[in-house]
Amino acid sequence: MTSSAIAVSGLRKAYGDRVVLDGIDFEVAEGSVFSMLGPNGAGKTTTVNVLATLLKADSGTVHVAGHDVVTATRQVRAAIGVTGQFAAVDELLSGRENLQLMADLKRVRSGERVVERLLERFDLVESADKRISTYSGGMTRKLDLAMTLVGDPRIIFLDEPTTGLDPRSRRTMWGIVRELVAGGTTIFLTTQYLDEADHLSDRVVVLDQGRLVAEGTPDELKRQVPGTHVRLRFADLDELDAAARVLGGGTRDDQELLLRVPSDGQSKSLRALLDRLDEYRLNAQEFSVHTPDLDDVFLALTGHPSEEAIAS
Incomplete structure (x- = not known):
């Protein structure tokens, strides 16, 4: 039986009278890609912030890498990496300097060797000593993910990592995600691109108004919607x-x-x-x-099309 990298039960978060997460439950298998879909404001980023120990839930239990996010915060943070919606890089530094800074902060042994390996892995060697302000959007996102990998986290949270990227850069990121999972890393992905979830995910949940309205593999979800x-x-x-x-x-x-x-x-x-x-x-x-695609599923479950469908 596959063990759980993440286990969530009864997770609730509210801001005053506005309930953002209304008692959600799910599990993420080790070495898999788990995607959370939902319209803007559904609670996706709030979920990531709670799981990554950046925000405290009002109630419920959350275990990440076998540790409680409340009582074992340090152990959770040692096991995870987080790439947010906006690249967390210093534009005044070069790519190499950004990676070295992250290695120093995490006190990684043989930091220089780790930096060189990541530059090669993400095809950033030629631009390694250029300022980030000269990087394209795709290069910046690749560097951001490379920085997340410093320290070899077992679980990585990717919060809409390809938003704003051109199709070629998106597919490059997909390839990197597949490589990570093949190496045993667990990926928790939030995305507004339903084709991205369809191509990458082992399991998908749909979050709407703070509640999980569906869960399954992409094919299982598509079979729930008439139209074949x-x-x-x-x-x-x-x-x-x-x-x-x-x-x-x-x-x-x-x-x-x-x-x-x-x-x-x-x-x-x-x-x-x-x-x-x-x-x-x-x-x-x-x-x-x-057969129906995930856009059809999204529309059927939430009552409106995805951001991707609106944009197209």
């Missing part, structure tokens, strides 16, 4: 007409010669559909199964 269908493209209108009569319940697009037929996407259902077409000697030129 088979898409068939035919050679001409006659075949489209015939297929629409034979299959029934489909939605057609005469201009594209498409027929969309509701389905659960399972092999038994697909076989029956194709057998039905074959029985009437109908042939689809194209055949594909389409």
